[in-house]
Amino acid sequence: MIIIKNLDITYPGKRKVKAVDNVSLEIKKGEIFGIIGLSGAGKSSLLRAINGLVRPTSGEVWVDGVEITRLSSKELLNLRQKIGMIFQHFNLLDSRTVFGNVAFPLEIGGYPREQIKKRVMEVLELVGLLDKADSYPRELSGGQKQRVGIARAIAANPKILLCDEPTSALDPQTTGQILKLLAEINQKLGITIVIITHEMRVITEICDRVAVMDNGRVVEEGVVTDVFLNPSHPITKEFVNTVISKELPEEVLAHARTRRPDREVLLLRFAGNTANEPVVSRIIKETGVELSILYGNIGHLKDVPYGILAVEIFGDESKRDKVRQILHELSVKLEVV
Numbered sequence: 001m002i003i004i005k006n007l008d009i010t011y012p013g014k015r016k017v018k019a020v021d022n023v024s025l026e027i028k029k030g031e032i033f034g035i036i037g038l039s040g041a042g043k044s045s046l047l048r049a050i051n052g053l054v055r056p057t058s059g060e061v062w063v064d065g066v067e068i069t070r071l072s073s074k075e076l077l078n079l080r081q082k083i084g085m086i087f088q089h090f091n092l093l094d095s096r097t098v099f100g101n102v103a104f105p106l107e108i109g110g111y112p113r114e115q116i117k118k119r120v121m122e123v124l125e126l127v128g129l130l131d132k133a134d135s136y137p138r139e140l141s142g143g144q145k146q147r148v149g150i151a152r153a154i155a156a157n158p159k160i161l162l163c164d165e166p167t168s169a170l171d172p173q174t175t176g177q178i179l180k181l182l183a184e185i186n187q188k189l190g191i192t193i194v195i196i197t198h199e200m201r202v203i204t205e206i207c208d209r210v211a212v213m214d215n216g217r218v219v220e221e222g223v224v225t226d227v228f229l230n231p232s233h234p235i236t237k238e239f240v241n242t243v244i245s246k247e248l249p250e251e252v253l254a255h256a257r258t259r260r261p262d263r264e265v266l267l268l269r270f271a272g273n274t275a276n277e278p279v280v281s282r283i284i285k286e287t288g289v290e291l292s293i294l295y296g297n298i299g300h301l302k303d304v305p306y307g308i309l310a311v312e313i314f315g316d317e318s319k320r321d322k323v324r325q326i327l328h329e330l331s332v333k334l335e336v337v
Protein backbone atom coordinates (compact mmCIF):
# COMPACT_ATOMS: atom_id res chain seq x y z
CA MET A 1 0.00 0.00 0.00
CA ILE A 2 2.74 2.44 1.03
CA ILE A 3 6.36 1.82 0.08
CA ILE A 4 9.10 4.18 1.20
CA LYS A 5 12.51 3.66 -0.36
CA ASN A 6 15.78 5.22 0.82
CA LEU A 7 14.04 8.40 1.88
CA ASP A 8 16.09 11.42 2.87
CA ILE A 9 14.60 14.74 4.03
CA THR A 10 17.04 17.56 4.70
CA TYR A 11 15.68 20.98 5.60
CA PRO A 12 17.71 23.79 4.04
CA GLY A 13 18.98 26.75 6.01
CA LYS A 14 22.09 28.00 7.72
CA ARG A 15 22.28 24.80 9.71
CA LYS A 16 20.95 22.03 7.49
CA VAL A 17 18.87 19.48 9.39
CA LYS A 18 18.68 15.91 8.14
CA ALA A 19 15.26 15.04 9.58
CA VAL A 20 14.87 11.70 7.77
CA ASP A 21 17.94 9.65 6.98
CA ASN A 22 17.76 6.79 4.46
CA VAL A 23 14.44 5.35 5.63
CA SER A 24 12.87 2.37 3.85
CA LEU A 25 9.51 0.98 5.01
CA GLU A 26 6.63 -1.01 3.66
CA ILE A 27 3.15 -0.47 5.12
CA LYS A 28 0.58 -3.11 4.20
CA LYS A 29 -3.01 -2.55 3.12
CA GLY A 30 -5.43 -2.64 6.06
CA GLU A 31 -2.88 -2.61 8.86
CA ILE A 32 -2.34 -0.12 11.67
CA PHE A 33 1.30 0.88 11.48
CA GLY A 34 2.89 2.87 14.31
CA ILE A 35 6.01 5.02 14.16
CA ILE A 36 7.40 5.80 17.61
CA GLY A 37 10.28 8.08 18.51
CA LEU A 38 11.33 10.90 20.79
CA SER A 39 10.72 14.53 19.89
CA GLY A 40 12.83 15.51 16.87
CA ALA A 41 13.34 11.92 15.67
CA GLY A 42 11.84 12.79 12.27
CA LYS A 43 8.38 11.21 12.62
CA SER A 44 6.33 14.19 11.39
CA SER A 45 8.60 14.73 8.42
CA LEU A 46 8.29 11.07 7.44
CA LEU A 47 4.51 11.08 7.90
CA ARG A 48 4.10 14.24 5.84
CA ALA A 49 6.15 12.76 3.02
CA ILE A 50 3.41 10.13 2.60
CA ASN A 51 0.85 12.70 1.46
CA GLY A 52 3.33 15.02 -0.18
CA LEU A 53 3.07 17.80 2.43
CA VAL A 54 6.85 17.51 2.73
CA ARG A 55 8.92 16.94 -0.41
CA PRO A 56 11.81 14.54 0.17
CA THR A 57 15.36 15.47 -0.73
CA SER A 58 15.86 12.04 -2.28
CA GLY A 59 14.26 8.61 -2.31
CA GLU A 60 10.83 7.38 -3.31
CA VAL A 61 7.35 7.23 -1.78
CA TRP A 62 4.86 4.89 -3.45
CA VAL A 63 1.18 5.10 -2.49
CA ASP A 64 -1.13 2.54 -4.04
CA GLY A 65 1.22 1.97 -6.97
CA VAL A 66 1.93 5.67 -7.65
CA GLU A 67 5.31 7.30 -7.03
CA ILE A 68 4.19 10.51 -5.39
CA THR A 69 7.43 12.47 -5.36
CA ARG A 70 7.04 12.88 -9.14
CA LEU A 71 3.46 14.14 -9.07
CA SER A 72 2.55 17.69 -10.03
CA SER A 73 0.85 19.89 -7.41
CA LYS A 74 -2.54 19.24 -9.02
CA GLU A 75 -2.00 15.48 -9.06
CA LEU A 76 -0.94 15.66 -5.43
CA LEU A 77 -4.21 17.41 -4.52
CA ASN A 78 -6.11 14.54 -6.14
CA LEU A 79 -4.02 11.99 -4.26
CA ARG A 80 -4.80 13.70 -0.96
CA GLN A 81 -8.47 12.84 -1.51
CA LYS A 82 -7.38 9.25 -0.89
CA ILE A 83 -5.41 10.15 2.23
CA GLY A 84 -7.08 11.56 5.35
CA MET A 85 -5.08 13.16 8.15
CA ILE A 86 -5.71 13.97 11.82
CA PHE A 87 -3.61 16.19 14.05
CA GLN A 88 -2.52 16.55 17.66
CA HIS A 89 -4.31 19.89 18.03
CA PHE A 90 -7.26 18.85 15.84
CA ASN A 91 -6.90 21.80 13.38
CA LEU A 92 -10.66 22.46 13.21
CA LEU A 93 -12.15 25.61 11.69
CA ASP A 94 -13.51 27.62 14.65
CA SER A 95 -15.97 29.58 12.56
CA ARG A 96 -17.69 26.46 11.23
CA THR A 97 -19.99 24.09 13.06
CA VAL A 98 -19.13 20.43 13.49
CA PHE A 99 -21.22 19.75 10.36
CA GLY A 100 -19.38 22.47 8.47
CA ASN A 101 -15.97 21.12 9.48
CA VAL A 102 -16.77 17.60 8.37
CA ALA A 103 -18.40 18.85 5.15
CA PHE A 104 -15.35 20.95 4.26
CA PRO A 105 -13.26 18.34 2.37
CA LEU A 106 -16.40 17.18 0.52
CA GLU A 107 -17.18 20.76 -0.57
CA ILE A 108 -13.62 21.11 -1.85
CA GLY A 109 -14.01 17.77 -3.64
CA GLY A 110 -17.09 19.19 -5.43
CA TYR A 111 -19.63 16.70 -4.09
CA PRO A 112 -23.34 17.58 -4.58
CA ARG A 113 -25.12 19.14 -1.56
CA GLU A 114 -27.45 16.24 -0.83
CA GLN A 115 -24.61 13.73 -0.96
CA ILE A 116 -22.54 15.90 1.40
CA LYS A 117 -25.38 16.05 3.92
CA LYS A 118 -25.89 12.29 3.81
CA ARG A 119 -22.19 11.49 4.13
CA VAL A 120 -21.55 13.98 6.95
CA MET A 121 -24.40 12.49 8.99
CA GLU A 122 -23.06 8.98 8.30
CA VAL A 123 -19.57 9.73 9.57
CA LEU A 124 -20.83 11.78 12.52
CA GLU A 125 -22.86 8.75 13.55
CA LEU A 126 -19.79 6.55 13.15
CA VAL A 127 -17.76 8.74 15.54
CA GLY A 128 -20.67 9.13 17.98
CA LEU A 129 -21.32 12.86 17.45
CA LEU A 130 -24.65 13.04 15.60
CA ASP A 131 -26.10 15.21 18.36
CA LYS A 132 -23.27 17.76 18.02
CA ALA A 133 -23.71 18.53 14.31
CA ASP A 134 -24.72 22.14 15.03
CA SER A 135 -22.18 22.81 17.81
CA TYR A 136 -19.05 24.87 17.35
CA PRO A 137 -15.57 23.51 18.16
CA ARG A 138 -15.30 25.84 21.20
CA GLU A 139 -18.28 24.01 22.71
CA LEU A 140 -16.57 20.61 22.54
CA SER A 141 -14.16 18.67 24.77
CA GLY A 142 -10.74 17.63 23.43
CA GLY A 143 -11.95 14.09 22.78
CA GLN A 144 -15.01 15.37 20.89
CA LYS A 145 -12.81 17.69 18.83
CA GLN A 146 -10.62 14.76 17.84
CA ARG A 147 -13.76 12.80 16.88
CA VAL A 148 -14.69 15.68 14.56
CA GLY A 149 -11.13 15.57 13.19
CA ILE A 150 -11.52 11.85 12.51
CA ALA A 151 -14.96 12.31 10.91
CA ARG A 152 -13.55 15.03 8.65
CA ALA A 153 -10.56 12.88 7.72
CA ILE A 154 -12.66 9.87 6.69
CA ALA A 155 -15.55 11.80 5.10
CA ALA A 156 -14.23 11.44 1.54
CA ASN A 157 -13.69 7.67 1.94
CA PRO A 158 -9.88 7.74 1.99
CA LYS A 159 -7.89 4.51 1.74
CA ILE A 160 -5.27 5.76 4.16
CA LEU A 161 -5.53 7.69 7.43
CA LEU A 162 -2.40 9.47 8.66
CA CYS A 163 -2.44 10.30 12.38
CA ASP A 164 -0.02 12.90 13.75
CA GLU A 165 0.22 12.36 17.54
CA PRO A 166 -3.60 11.98 17.69
CA THR A 167 -3.84 11.53 21.47
CA SER A 168 -0.98 13.68 22.79
CA ALA A 169 -3.33 16.49 23.84
CA LEU A 170 -5.84 14.17 25.53
CA ASP A 171 -6.19 12.73 29.03
CA PRO A 172 -5.60 8.98 29.53
CA GLN A 173 -9.27 8.02 29.52
CA THR A 174 -10.08 10.00 26.38
CA THR A 175 -6.91 8.60 24.78
CA GLY A 176 -8.31 5.11 25.30
CA GLN A 177 -11.62 6.07 23.65
CA ILE A 178 -9.95 7.67 20.64
CA LEU A 179 -7.64 4.67 20.17
CA LYS A 180 -10.66 2.37 20.32
CA LEU A 181 -12.42 4.49 17.69
CA LEU A 182 -9.38 4.36 15.38
CA ALA A 183 -9.22 0.57 15.74
CA GLU A 184 -12.96 0.36 14.96
CA ILE A 185 -12.57 2.50 11.85
CA ASN A 186 -9.68 0.32 10.69
CA GLN A 187 -11.80 -2.82 11.19
CA LYS A 188 -15.11 -1.55 9.82
CA LEU A 189 -13.84 0.45 6.85
CA GLY A 190 -10.57 -1.38 6.13
CA ILE A 191 -8.64 1.90 6.09
CA THR A 192 -4.85 1.59 6.39
CA ILE A 193 -3.75 3.68 9.38
CA VAL A 194 -0.30 5.17 9.98
CA ILE A 195 0.20 6.74 13.41
CA ILE A 196 3.18 8.68 14.73
CA THR A 197 3.53 8.98 18.48
CA HIS A 198 5.89 9.15 21.43
CA GLU A 199 3.46 7.20 23.63
CA MET A 200 3.99 3.43 23.96
CA ARG A 201 0.32 2.98 24.76
CA VAL A 202 -0.72 4.06 21.27
CA ILE A 203 1.50 1.36 19.79
CA THR A 204 0.69 -1.46 22.22
CA GLU A 205 -3.07 -0.89 22.22
CA ILE A 206 -3.82 -0.73 18.52
CA CYS A 207 -0.83 -1.12 16.21
CA ASP A 208 -0.05 -4.30 14.28
CA ARG A 209 3.50 -3.33 13.37
CA VAL A 210 5.86 -0.62 14.52
CA ALA A 211 8.95 1.26 13.40
CA VAL A 212 11.17 2.88 16.03
CA MET A 213 12.82 6.12 14.89
CA ASP A 214 15.89 7.79 16.32
CA ASN A 215 17.82 10.66 14.76
CA GLY A 216 16.05 10.40 11.42
CA ARG A 217 16.63 6.66 11.08
CA VAL A 218 14.42 3.63 11.57
CA VAL A 219 16.41 1.67 14.14
CA GLU A 220 14.00 -1.24 14.63
CA GLU A 221 10.91 -2.44 12.84
CA GLY A 222 8.49 -5.36 12.97
CA VAL A 223 5.45 -6.89 14.65
CA VAL A 224 4.76 -4.96 17.87
CA THR A 225 5.28 -7.89 20.24
CA ASP A 226 8.46 -9.07 18.45
CA VAL A 227 10.03 -5.63 18.62
CA PHE A 228 9.10 -4.82 22.21
CA LEU A 229 9.60 -8.25 23.79
CA ASN A 230 13.13 -8.42 22.37
CA PRO A 231 14.23 -4.81 21.99
CA SER A 232 17.78 -4.42 20.74
CA HIS A 233 18.25 -0.65 20.32
CA PRO A 234 18.66 1.50 23.47
CA ILE A 235 15.77 3.78 22.40
CA THR A 236 13.45 0.81 22.01
CA LYS A 237 14.50 -0.44 25.45
CA GLU A 238 13.74 2.99 26.89
CA PHE A 239 10.24 2.90 25.42
CA VAL A 240 9.62 -0.60 26.82
CA ASN A 241 10.74 0.65 30.24
CA THR A 242 8.05 3.32 30.13
CA VAL A 243 5.43 0.55 30.12
CA ILE A 244 7.03 -1.84 32.56
CA SER A 245 10.13 -0.83 34.40
CA LYS A 246 12.67 -3.63 34.48
CA GLU A 247 14.36 -1.99 37.43
CA LEU A 248 13.76 -3.33 40.91
CA PRO A 249 12.90 -0.85 43.66
CA GLU A 250 15.81 0.07 45.93
CA GLU A 251 14.30 -1.64 49.00
CA VAL A 252 14.14 -4.98 47.16
CA LEU A 253 17.76 -4.61 46.07
CA ALA A 254 18.80 -3.70 49.62
CA HIS A 255 16.99 -6.75 50.95
CA ALA A 256 18.73 -8.98 48.39
CA ARG A 257 22.12 -7.59 49.44
CA THR A 258 21.77 -8.98 52.97
CA ARG A 259 22.99 -12.44 51.99
CA ARG A 260 22.15 -15.65 53.83
CA PRO A 261 23.38 -19.11 52.81
CA ASP A 262 19.94 -20.74 52.87
CA ARG A 263 18.12 -18.35 50.59
CA GLU A 264 18.41 -16.29 47.44
CA VAL A 265 16.48 -13.59 45.65
CA LEU A 266 15.57 -14.39 42.05
CA LEU A 267 14.30 -12.07 39.38
CA LEU A 268 11.97 -13.81 36.92
CA ARG A 269 11.26 -12.26 33.56
CA PHE A 270 8.04 -13.27 31.88
CA ALA A 271 7.19 -12.83 28.26
CA GLY A 272 4.28 -14.31 26.39
CA ASN A 273 2.32 -17.28 27.55
CA THR A 274 4.64 -18.18 30.42
CA ALA A 275 3.07 -15.29 32.33
CA ASN A 276 -0.17 -17.28 32.42
CA GLU A 277 1.49 -20.45 33.78
CA PRO A 278 1.09 -21.22 37.46
CA VAL A 279 4.86 -20.80 37.90
CA VAL A 280 4.92 -20.01 41.59
CA SER A 281 2.60 -22.79 42.70
CA ARG A 282 4.51 -25.32 40.58
CA ILE A 283 7.82 -24.32 42.16
CA ILE A 284 6.46 -24.66 45.68
CA LYS A 285 4.71 -27.98 45.01
CA GLU A 286 7.54 -29.67 43.13
CA THR A 287 10.57 -28.48 45.08
CA GLY A 288 9.36 -27.93 48.63
CA VAL A 289 11.10 -24.52 48.88
CA GLU A 290 9.45 -21.72 50.80
CA LEU A 291 8.85 -18.72 48.61
CA SER A 292 7.84 -15.15 49.21
CA ILE A 293 7.05 -12.58 46.56
CA LEU A 294 9.02 -9.35 47.03
CA TYR A 295 7.92 -7.40 43.97
CA GLY A 296 5.89 -7.90 40.82
CA ASN A 297 5.15 -5.82 37.75
CA ILE A 298 3.22 -7.54 34.97
CA GLY A 299 1.63 -5.64 32.10
CA HIS A 300 0.66 -6.28 28.52
CA LEU A 301 2.28 -5.59 25.17
CA LYS A 302 -0.70 -5.81 22.83
CA ASP A 303 -2.42 -8.85 24.35
CA VAL A 304 0.78 -10.61 25.40
CA PRO A 305 1.52 -10.57 29.13
CA TYR A 306 4.97 -9.31 30.02
CA GLY A 307 6.78 -8.40 33.19
CA ILE A 308 9.01 -9.19 36.14
CA LEU A 309 8.60 -10.88 39.48
CA ALA A 310 11.16 -10.81 42.30
CA VAL A 311 10.90 -13.78 44.68
CA GLU A 312 12.88 -14.93 47.68
CA ILE A 313 13.32 -18.67 48.00
CA PHE A 314 14.38 -20.50 51.13
CA GLY A 315 15.80 -24.01 50.86
CA ASP A 316 19.02 -25.97 50.41
CA GLU A 317 21.16 -25.91 47.30
CA SER A 318 19.55 -28.98 45.68
CA LYS A 319 16.05 -27.57 46.05
CA ARG A 320 17.17 -24.26 44.57
CA ASP A 321 18.71 -26.11 41.61
CA LYS A 322 15.36 -27.78 41.03
CA VAL A 323 13.72 -24.34 41.00
CA ARG A 324 16.09 -23.24 38.23
CA GLN A 325 15.32 -26.36 36.24
CA ILE A 326 11.55 -25.74 36.40
CA LEU A 327 11.97 -22.10 35.39
CA HIS A 328 14.15 -23.20 32.49
CA GLU A 329 11.47 -25.68 31.38
CA LEU A 330 8.90 -22.88 31.46
CA SER A 331 11.21 -20.56 29.48
CA VAL A 332 11.16 -17.99 32.26
CA LYS A 333 14.34 -15.92 32.12
CA LEU A 334 16.11 -15.80 35.44
CA GLU A 335 18.62 -13.64 37.27
CA VAL A 336 19.98 -14.01 40.78
CA VAL A 337 19.72 -10.58 42.40
Ligand SMILES: Nc1ncnc2c1ncn2[C@@H]1O[C@H](COP(=O)(O)OP(=O)(O)OP(=O)(O)O)[C@@H](O)[C@H]1O
Pocket: 011, 012, 013, 017, 018, 019, 037, 038, 039, 040, 041, 042, 043, 044, 045, 046
Ligand atom coordinates in the same frame (compact mmCIF):
# COMPACT_ATOMS: atom_id res chain seq x y z
N1 LIG B 1 10.20 22.98 8.33
C1 LIG B 1 11.33 22.70 8.96
N2 LIG B 1 12.44 23.45 8.77
C2 LIG B 1 13.62 23.17 9.38
N3 LIG B 1 13.77 22.14 10.24
C3 LIG B 1 12.70 21.36 10.51
C4 LIG B 1 11.43 21.61 9.89
N4 LIG B 1 10.55 20.67 10.33
C5 LIG B 1 11.25 19.87 11.19
N5 LIG B 1 12.55 20.29 11.29
C6 LIG B 1 13.60 19.66 12.09
O1 LIG B 1 13.72 18.32 11.67
C7 LIG B 1 13.95 17.44 12.77
C8 LIG B 1 12.86 16.39 12.80
O2 LIG B 1 11.61 17.01 13.06
P1 LIG B 1 10.21 16.26 13.03
O3 LIG B 1 9.15 17.25 13.39
O4 LIG B 1 10.08 15.52 11.74
O5 LIG B 1 10.42 15.19 14.20
P2 LIG B 1 9.34 14.55 15.18
O6 LIG B 1 9.90 13.22 15.55
O7 LIG B 1 8.01 14.57 14.55
O8 LIG B 1 9.39 15.50 16.43
P3 LIG B 1 8.20 16.29 17.15
O9 LIG B 1 7.36 15.24 17.80
O10 LIG B 1 8.91 17.16 18.14
O11 LIG B 1 7.49 17.04 16.07
C9 LIG B 1 13.97 18.32 14.00
O12 LIG B 1 15.32 18.59 14.29
C10 LIG B 1 13.25 19.58 13.57
O13 LIG B 1 13.72 20.70 14.27
